[in-house]
């Protein structure tokens with residue numbers, strides 16, 4: 001995935017006068033627990049080329065649709081940033097997520113390199129929530145909860161036998177989100193010798209990943225509602 005392109009985009013918009021966004025009250029949990037699914041790339045921005053010849057934009061949209069069904073069947077409210085092959089800029093993605101007042105946001109990427117599932121949280125320095133948060137760094141008030149969500153995803157995926165790599169990154173959409181948010185990147189599944197067992201778009205592998213993500217979000221919803 002071209003993180004560098006997203007970083008360049010973030011730097012470009014950083015020159016614009018900062019806007020203010022209303023912070024979600026971290027104490028209130030909405031009656032319908034909503035998850036935002038952000039299928040990365042789209043339209044002319046195809047993303048990585050996966051081994052099967054499928055462009056990343058198609059794989060992210062397919063997983064988003066899969067997760068939407070799994071979550072809706074479990075009583076979640078689900079908001080997707082895109083349902084068609086369209087390009088969306090990072091600000092638009094964050095705006096959709098923030099409008100949803102979500103309990104969790106998952107940004108979905110795929111990659112032909114690496115192994116298992118990579119989970120990224122924002123590299124912004126955590127800080128307390130305020131009434132208004134500046135656009136581009138709003139996620140700083142949610143980093144602690146995002147790291148907790150990432151830990152839960154990590155443990156569920158690992159229990160399923162999927163290798164997880166945790167990291168942090170500055171992504172302009174993620175950094176503007178006012179909810180617990182993580183970017184996940186599905187990489188090939190590899191055996192102990194590094195040989196590829198499943199390609200990122202393999203249906204069985206994707207089913208296991210999607211099921212683990214949905215199971216994690218069920219636990220996350222329980223934890224958030226118990227607060």
Ligand SMILES: [Zn+2]
Nearest residue numbers: 001047109110
């Ligand atoms: Zn990507």
